[in-house]
Amino acid sequence: MxxxxxxxxxxxxxxxxxxxxxxxxxxxxxxxxxxxxxxxxxxxxxxxxxxxxxxxxxxxxxxxxxxxxxxxxxxxxxxxxxxxxxxxxxxxxxxxxxxxxxxxxxxVVVEDRATGTTPGTTTTLGARVLNETSGKTLGETLQQISGVNTIQSGPAIFKPVIHGVHSQRILILNNGIRQEGQQWGAEHAPEIDPFVAENLTVIKDAGAIKYGTDALGGVIVVTPAELPVDEKTGGALHLVGNSNGRAGTVSGLLEGSVKKLKGWGWRAQGTLKQSGDSQTPDYVLSNTGFREQNFSLATGYHGTTKGLEVFYSRFNTTIGILRGSASSSSEDLALAMERSVPQYTTDFTYHIREPRQEVTHNLIKINGHLQRGRHVWNAQYGLQINNRKEFDVRRGAALSQRPALAYTLYTHTLDAERETTLSEFHSRCVGLNGMIQDNNKIDGTQTLPFIPNFRNYSAGIFWIEKITREKVTYDFGLRYDYRLYQVAGFNFQNKLYKTQFSFGNVTATAGTTFKLTGPLSLTTTLGSTWRPPNVAELYSLGTHQSAAAIEYGLLLDEITSQIKELKGSSVKPEHAVKWVNTFKLAQGKWQAELSGYINYIFNYIYLKPRGITDAGRGPFAYFRYTQTEASFLGADASAQYEIVTGLSVRMSASLLRAKDERQNDYLIFIPSNRVETSIRYEKKTERKREFYIQARIKYVARQTRAPRVVAPHQILEAKQQGIDLFETDTRNFDFMAAPAAYTLGSLQTGYTVPVNHTKLNFQLSVDNLTNTRYREYTNRMRYFANDIGRNISASINFTF
Amino acid sequence: MKLNSKFSLVLLLAVGLIFTSGCDKDPEPENVPEEITRVVLVFTAPGAAPIEVVANDPDLGGPQSMEIGAIHLSAETNYTLTISLYNGYYSAADPAYNVTTEVQEEGAEHQLFFSWSAGVFSSPAGSGNIGTSGTVNYADEDENGLPLGLVTNWTTGGAATGKELRLLLKHQPGIKSATTTSADGESDLDITFPLFIGE
Missing domain, CATH: 2.60.40.1120 (Carboxypeptidase-like, regulatory domain)
Incomplete structure (x- = not known):
């Protein structure tokens, strides 16, 4: 339970x-x-x-x-x-x-409320795990959950992947608000400081219905601790140092309550991070440093039947992208991939040059609740201001100072709902969500805009019912969403186009949890959800410097590349049907979980290779956003056994097969199968001192279910002979074969001492213990360089 | 219901707040100074009319490839090749139209490399300096005295048909030196022209 x-x-x-x-x-x-x-x-x-x-x-x-x-x-x-x-x-x-x-x-009857989520498919990382991984990025932290991986772009950019799907298909709820940034880019990581969170939860079933469209793969919920009420001022200080990248993190938190105003609490929190170039076992990954400055402020009132809270957070980062990954033609790419050490590799530095990203994300949130009899009313308003600038290697010093891509995205969200406890066994939640987005390019990039300016008006209503019976729990949910886009952008001739269109559709879920005989329970959930295509998928136009590939959106004409109207085109929203079955066992020394899932996505949008173009810089592969049918079939398993008191072993595995069903082909960047084994010993003394030591081995198999390989030099050779490799064969492809399987070991230990009313905690860990040379299939840096080598991390956490 | 009306008020206020933001102005177009959409080669020989060869991108950033003209030279003749680069996103009257000036000014981080069907030229001999270490007769240099390649000298060999001349403009910020090659830096331009040498 x-x-x-x-x-x-x-x-x-x-x-x-x-x-x-x-x-x-x-x-x-x-x-x-x-x-x-x-x-x-x-x-x-x-x-x-x-x-x-x-x-x-x-x-x-x-x-x-x-x-x-x-x-x-x-x-x-x-x-x-x-x-x-x-x-x-x-x-x-x-x-x-x-x-x-x-x-x-x-x-067991538990009084919980209707959330539209069936419990069997959620996993939470609590305060302990977050403490043990402090200093890591959000995506990196979430990787500990089986079934959750990342798409990486170098050592600092981690984009979460749930059951093989990512980006627009995952919803991130940051303190209750849909995180809205420029999520369309595979190298755009979520703009969230994990130090804000008290716990992180991943919902792996489709259409966690309260939160709106887009949750085809799942939902990540970032939850800060509740504000203190009537407590003395307290806080925490975290200091983390990493050997690889010579990185340091300082994070502090201070919280308390207002003495004269009973029920008022406040919290201030901030994090500073700096890392220089990371290192492989053999060479420096030049220009992979990053900096982060984040803070958040919260204050609120909690009475017996009502409450009000105001929250502000600011996330600010500068991230370097491996210098040797920038290329501007297929030949550059071919040369970059053949090098044993990336071009432009220099000595270690903290300095960050082009290519780099500068991202700022602001969130202001106001929420309140009111309890009246059997009803609880909740309402919240959020404003997010996301600012993203990407600096490429460009001709001339003056242009290099200008971002090649720069957007400001304003997102207003408004959510209101009413929860009703109908009986001890039955609860209901109804509500509505509204969102207005305004995306504008920042003038002066001196490039053709990659995506157009747009306005997005969205509205949704939902209804969730939860019924608890003796051995069964049922959840049902239904929602309707409508979205209107107004778009104004520039085509490849730098001419203005303007258009407007809308989408509307229904999301439904049903889930049930059975108590089977003995210590076993089974949860099964079936959800159908959808998402309208994102503006980037519809109108993308331009080059990605790290892929030496041109991308064209769904609404760019196949032959002329002129903008088409949505009406009359074959573009459809994505629809997913996801079925998840989870067995849970908890008996004596055993705890185990086995989860199997299938996610079938209709009209799945992806970048498909379509041909070779030569616009003066040499041959380029170009990709068009295309729709197909995709299936994701997989299983996550984990088991934990306590050998003797304090000593336990844990094994987890995740398997996944993703297919392009229409072409009977494989999809690219799908996490390969992996197994992790760990052994942990922990002891708590009478004087409340805590100690643990943990060893972990991770085996990552080679991705054998990968699309065919068409290397850049093959593209060049064919072009020289006047052959277009993609003219008739438009199967998916990758520039390089999937890297070999690898095994990584890590060691971690921690010690906590209470000092008066405070607590002091020390952690020491070593990742990639044997300094193994490896490349991860889902890290886009794999085309150019090895992954990072051994890292020793030490941290001190002081709670007062 | 009292409660409902209170909440409606809050909702109304919040909705009002949302709708008051933003305005509906058309976005301004960007300048795009980095594009090279037209390349003009001029071969001059003493006592003969200059030979002009053009490579042009018909649809600017669209999917159509460059339209590349063929080079027709006379056999056993000394030519000076002058290369001009243009950005078709600008009108011809705009100074930004001529990219050649910019490459010249930033010569310290640019170099043009050339390759051709082996033996087509008697000087330079060989097949060029793209992917191989052949010589090219550079007739210009950057502020550090290193070759640039906007002006080069060529002596044709005997008659030949179906040959090629490739030019590759590399951007080598901070790394250009006497030893950097066509494999260093990023490509700004890479065009292969058909080459014919008549009697």
Missing amino acids: KSLLTILFLFNAAVLLARQNCSITLSGKVQDESNRILAGATVQLANTNQGQATDAGGHFRFENLCKGNYTVLIHFLGYEPVEKQIDLNANKELQIALTLSEKLLQA
Whole structure:
């Protein structure tokens, strides 16, 4: 049942829970009779809406409780449930021991709410994991979840991939707001500082329905901690250093409450990061440094039945792209790929030159909630201002100072919903979402704009129903979305075009969780969702410097490249049907999960090689956005076994086969199969000192399900003989064969000491332990250079 | 319901806030100074009319390839080749139309490389300096005294048909030196002309 409760975490993202105007903390630890820690046990406070799953250390913590009598219910599959009556006057710590159950488990009723998400398909990374990976980017952190990978562009750009799909097909909810940046680019990473998050949740089923279109592959939910109420000022300081890239990170947090205004809390948080060039085992990856400066401010009021919160965050980064990856013709690309050491490799430096990206993302959010009887009303407004500039290597010093691509994207979102508890077993949520986007080029790039200026008006309404029965939970959801685009851009002759068009469609999901016999549960969800094509997919025009390829959008005429109208064209929205089945087992020393899925995407939009053009810089492969039918069939499995107290082994594997069904071909950049094994020992002493050490081995198989290879030199040779390789054979292709399989080892250890009322935590880790030379198939840098070598990372975390 | 009306008010305010932003002005077109859409080769020999050969991109940034004219030279003649580069996104009256000047000014980070069907020229001999280490008779240089290639000297050999002359303009910011080759830097221009040498 822990999964049902992870929904509550999820909920924090979109909604503020109704909170009491009180300040007592009830915490504790759940173990079994032989002191084995029980992680993932559910702990509920009856008569309140609060429930939690215990963390990896078996801990739970309820804050801001009022004085009074509480009933605490503790459940864990395979154990007898425990019910404890507590008279709470002051902070209290509980030690709870569960006894193994021989008989069939009783059905557990958890009061959770309708989110349109079936619990079996969510995975949460909690505070402990986030602490152990502090200093990494969002995408890199999420890779720990099986079924989640990344598309990388060098050492600093990680774009999350869920079950093989990415970019526009994944929704990221940052503090409850749809993250809206220039997500169309494969080298555009999400603009989020992971230090903001208290936990990260990935929903892997389609159409997590509350959040709107686009969630074909899943949803990533970034949830900050709730604001403190009636607590003294506290905070945290994190210092992280990495040997590879000689990188340093400082992140601090300060929070407290306003004494004179009961219920008001505040938080200020900031992060500074700087990294120089990363290093492979043999050479420096020149111009792969990056810098980040982020901060966030929040304040809010929480009363018994109402609450209001204001949040502001700013994310600012400069990221270097490997200098040797910039090429401006197929010949340049051929030469760059043949080099054993990339061109322009120099000594280590912190200096970042072209090509580079400069990205700023601002988020302002205001949200409130109100409880009246069985209803909870929630409303939130968000404004995001995203500014992206990409600097290419250009002719002349003056032009190099100008970004070759520069856009400002304003996004307003408005969400309102009403949750209703109809009975102990039945809840309902209805709501509406509105969004207005305004994308404008920043004048002065002195290039043809890659995507046009546009205005996007979107509106959606949804209805979600959740019914809990003794052994079964049902979720149903339905939503309708409408989107209107107004577009004004320039064609390849630099002539203005303007147009307007709209899309509308329905999303539906149904999910159910069964308790099977014994400690087993089965969740099955079926979702159908859609997304309108993005403006970049419709109108892209231009060259990607790192791929030496020209891209043309869906609405550019095949022959003349002139802009076509959507009406009368064959362009359709993408539709996905995703079916996920998850078995969960939790018995004694075993915890296991097996999840199988199929995601069939109709009208799947992708870049397809279409031919060779020669516009004066030598032959170029050009790609057109094209629609096909794609299927993603895969499985994620994980199992954990506790050998003796404190010592556990864990194995996880993820398998995926993605196909272009119309052409009976494979898709490019699909993560290959991988297996990870880890062994972890942890110990907590009586004086509350904690220690852990962990060793991990990751094996990544070669991607054998990759499209054919057409190397740039083959394109050149064919061109010389007057042959167009793509004239008749328009199968997908890759410039280089998939790299070999590789194995990476890592070691990690941490130690936590309580000092008075503060906590000091030290971590030391070594990644790529053996300094292995390897290339990852989904890292776009693989065409030019090896991946990064050994990295030793040390961090100090101080919580006060 | 009291509650509903309160919330409607908040909603209304928020919606109002959204709709007041932005204005509907057409975007301004960008200048695109980096494009080279027209290349003109002029071969001059003493006592003869200059020979002009043009390569032109008919649809600028569109998918159509360059239309490349053929070079017709006389046998056993000394020629000076002058190369001019133009950007068809500008009108001929605009100074930005002529890219040659810009390449000249930034000569320290540019070099033109040439290759041709082996033996077509008696000087330079060989087949050029693209991918091989042959010589080219550069007649101009950058501020560091290194060859640039907008002006070059050629002596044709005997009659030949179906031959080729390729020119490759490389951008080598910060790396151009006496030892950099056609494999260094990024290509700004890469065109292969058909070449005929008459009696």
